Amino acid sequence: MILLTENLRNRLLQNGQQPDTDHVPVVKFFNPFGVGTWLVTELDADNDTLFGLADLGFGCPELGSFSLSELTTVRLPFGMGVKRDLLFDATFPLSAYAEAARQAASIVESERLLHAAAATLRERR
Helix, strand or coil, X not given: CCCCCHHHHXXXXXXXXXXXXXXXXXXXEECCCCCCEEEEEEECCCCCEEXXXXXXXXXXXXXXXXXXXXXXXXXXXXXXXXXXXXXXXXXXXXXXXXXXXXXXXXXXXXXXXHHHHHHHHHHHX
C-alpha cells in the first residue's frame, strides 16, 4: 500500500508551510497487528519528515516528528507493513486529539471524548 497519495502529500506539504497552526489531521497510519497509530498533519519540504501525534502503545502518546521512510520500511508478520486508514476523516484539530489521547493514554477517535477534549482546551484559553 502506498502510504501517501499525491493529494495527501500536497495537503501535508501545504500544512507544513503554515507553522504554528493547529491543523486537522490529514492522514492516519496504523499497525494492523497491534499497537502503533500515527495522526499526521504536516510534511516538511524534505518529503520525509512528518509531524503529528504518535502512539506507540506505551500509554503516553506524543506530538512530534517522525520519518515517512522509516514507517514504510516497518516489516510486520505475513510481509505486511504500516497501513493507511482509508476511512479516516478527522473533524477536530490536532490539539483536541492530543488532549483526548493524554486523558485516555492512547489515541482515541470517540466523538464524545474529542468533544470533551476540545471543550477542555477552550476553557484553558
